[in-house]
Amino acid sequence: MLRVENATGGYGSVQILNGANLSVERGQIATLLGGNGTGKSTLLKIISGLMKPWSGTITFDGQRIDGMRSDSIVRLGLVQVTQGKEAFPGMTVEENLRLGAFVRHDRAVVARGLERAFEYFPILKTKRRQLAATLSGGQLQMLCIARGLMSEPKMMLLDEPSAALAPQVVLDIFRIISRICRDGMTLLMVEQNVRMALLLASYGYVIKDGVIKIEGPADALMKDVNVKLSYLGGTVAEQEKQLNLNH
Amino acid sequence: MTYFIDLLIVGLSIGMVYALIAIGISLIYSGLDIVHFAHGEIYMVGAFIGLVLFNTVGLPYPLAILGSMILTGLLGVFIERVFYRRLTARGGGYTVAGLGMIISGFGMSIVLQNAAYLIWGAKPLPFLVRFGMPVEIGSIALPASYLWIVVAALFLMTVLHLFLTRTPLGLAVRAVAHNKEIASLMGINVPLMISVIFGIACALGAAAGVLIGPINYVSVLMGTAILIKAFAAAVIGGFGNLPGAILGGLIVGITESLGAGYLSGSYKDIYPFILMIAVLMFRPAGLFGTIAKMKA
Numbered sequence: 001m002l003r004v005e006n007a008t009g010g011y012g013s014v015q016i017l018n019g020a021n022l023s024v025e026r027g028q029i030a031t032l033l034g035g036n037g038t039g040k041s042t043l044l045k046i047i048s049g050l051m052k053p054w055s056g057t058i059t060f061d062g063q064r065i066d067g068m069r070s071d072s073i074v075r076l077g078l079v080q081v082t083q084g085k086e087a088f089p090g091m092t093v094e095e096n097l098r099l100g101a102f103v104r105h106d107r108a109v110v111a112r113g114l115e116r117a118f119e120y121f122p123i124l125k126t127k128r129r130q131l132a133a134t135l136s137g138g139q140l141q142m143l144c145i146a147r148g149l150m151s152e153p154k155m156m157l158l159d160e161p162s163a164a165l166a167p168q169v170v171l172d173i174f175r176i177i178s179r180i181c182r183d184g185m186t187l188l189m190v191e192q193n194v195r196m197a198l199l200l201a202s203y204g205y206v207i208k209d210g211v212i213k214i215e216g217p218a219d220a221l222m223k224d225v226n227v228k229l230s231y232l233g234g235t236v237a238e239q240e241k242q243l244n245l246n247h
Numbered sequence: 248m249t250y251f252i253d254l255l256i257v258g259l260s261i262g263m264v265y266a267l268i269a270i271g272i273s274l275i276y277s278g279l280d281i282v283h284f285a286h287g288e289i290y291m292v293g294a295f296i297g298l299v300l301f302n303t304v305g306l307p308y309p310l311a312i313l314g315s316m317i318l319t320g321l322l323g324v325f326i327e328r329v330f331y332r333r334l335t336a337r338g339g340g341y342t343v344a345g346l347g348m349i350i351s352g353f354g355m356s357i358v359l360q361n362a363a364y365l366i367w368g369a370k371p372l373p374f375l376v377r378f379g380m381p382v383e384i385g386s387i388a389l390p391a392s393y394l395w396i397v398v399a400a401l402f403l404m405t406v407l408h409l410f411l412t413r414t415p416l417g418l419a420v421r422a423v424a425h426n427k428e429i430a431s432l433m434g435i436n437v438p439l440m441i442s443v444i445f446g447i448a449c450a451l452g453a454a455a456g457v458l459i460g461p462i463n464y465v466s467v468l469m470g471t472a473i474l475i476k477a478f479a480a481a482v483i484g485g486f487g488n489l490p491g492a493i494l495g496g497l498i499v500g501i502t503e504s505l506g507a508g509y510l511s512g513s514y515k516d517i518y519p520f521i522l523m524i525a526v527l528m529f530r531p532a533g534l535f536g537t538i539a540k541m542k543a
């Protein structure tokens with residue numbers, strides 16, 4: 001469904017991606033792992049059209065999308081939920097969700113989307129008329145994921161959905177992500193929470209220095225997790241701590 | 248007492264005109280991250296277009312307002328696309344391109360002034376509309392022209408408010424004003440929406456021009472003074488904040504009118520700025536708070 005071949009790119013004259021390759025099949029949950037600042041978010045931005053790749057090809061659903069504007073890519077059914085829980089704080093929860101369905105002009109689709117969003121995240125229903133600025137971190141992340149679902153995309157790119165959240169909230173969010181995928185979503189998820197990500201995904205990629213260094217089925221990566229973790233930069237101790245918390 | 252109320256009504260209606268322009272300046276600021284220094288000239292051109300539609304084409308006054316809003320809005324879209332886009336595409340605000348935008352705005356105001364001078368000449372033109380008898384409320388007789396300004400401006404503000412809060416397109420405008428990247432991830436065509444924002448801002452400026460025409464003359468230089476007053480209105484209310492722009496406009500209009508009536512008419516242009524300085528001393532972000540803009 002999604003194929004990235006030899007993608008390079010960066011900021012200004014600083015190259016970050018040095019030829020990244022990955023592909024995600026329809027219905028698959030893939031995860032992209034890697035230490036801080038290794039180019040995970042950059043790769044997602046290049047896929048979603050927020051940044052133009054310098055070279056390489058990206059195909060989605062049989063179409064070349066590299067160099068396309070991001071709103072056109074959304075219309076094709078590929079939606080990115082960015083890192084950092086970026087909702088529109090001055091708008092209500094419902095307005096945020098409605099914006100997620102901006103490309104769908106059919107009222108029935110919007111109504112169905114709202115209903116589905118409230119089913120996945122009941123808390124959003126109770127807060128539907130509140131400004132997004134009043135939500136907690138976990139609720140904001142839920143809002144951003146729900147907003148991404150509103151256009152009924154074929155595939156989602158999730159950037160660190162568990163970042164800066166309490167362990168209990170992380171569990172909640174992963175549970176819902178797994179439900180969304182069971183309902184048929186294709187997913188590429190960037191994560192720092194290696195163990196959780198590999199439990200959820202069926203395939204994993206590890207990026208370092210702007211290229212995919214390791215890839216393989218999630219359970220194989222998981223078995224080897226201690227070895228592979230060394231590729232994740234200086235976060236090994238942190239990861240271990242998190243593993244204990246999650247048990 | 249009636250003297251006071253007369254001054255209040257004059258201040259209120261002029262304030263509405265400032266408010267319409269200040270809303271435009273604020274819309275452009277929040278959507279494009281630039282301060283548009285040619286907005287006074289947009290107001291001037293709008294007034295002339297309204298005058299042509301009214302006098303030459305023979306449209307009734309309300310249709311002349313509407314027609315001028317549409318034509319001036321399209322002119323604004325043209326100016327934004329052809330002249331400003333290359334600069335704003337590289338970032339507004341505090342970037343080098345943002346600084347270039349300030350200079351381009353001044354340049355555009357000189358271009359528009361000279362174009363208007365070539366087309367309509369240097370002499371101020373009267374905008375004669377028959378509004379009928381003053382409207383009497385109790386012992387006070389309201390000149391209908393002032394009432395017209397207040398009613399029409401309130402109507403336009405209501406329409407704008409409903410557009411921004413009740414329609415998907417209006418939501419998209421607010422999304423673009425807040426964060427262009429996230430807006431584009433909603434599937435919003437951001438470049439198109441920027442044109443829409445600029446067009447609406449120019450249409451509101453044009454409405455202000457056609458509304459003030461009948462109580463003033465229409466002249467090539469009418470935009471210069473009003474820009475800084477609308478600017479003061481926007482600053483007093485909180486830059487980029489639309490309710491703030493309206494409140495700021497009314498405050499500036501009423502201060503000016505009361506100051507001219509009770510203190511001295513020859514200093515009438517100074518009072519709003521004294522007020523602006525006072526507001527900035529105690530509330531630097533304006534009465535309603537500025538939309539914080541952090542642009543690299």
Ligand SMILES: Nc1ncnc2c1ncn2[C@@H]1O[C@H](COP(=O)(O)OP(=O)(O)O)[C@@H](O)[C@H]1O
Nearest residue numbers: 011014016034035036037038039040041042043
């Ligand atoms: N807007 C930007 N401008 C310049 N450099 C950036 C920008 N965003 C990220 N970088 C740099 O690019 C590298 C990769 O960043 P990113 O893709 O965000 O990493 P991560 O894997 O943590 O998501 C980092 O070194 C970061 O400092």
Ligand SMILES: [Mg+2]
Nearest residue numbers: 040041042083
């Ligand atoms: Mg990142």
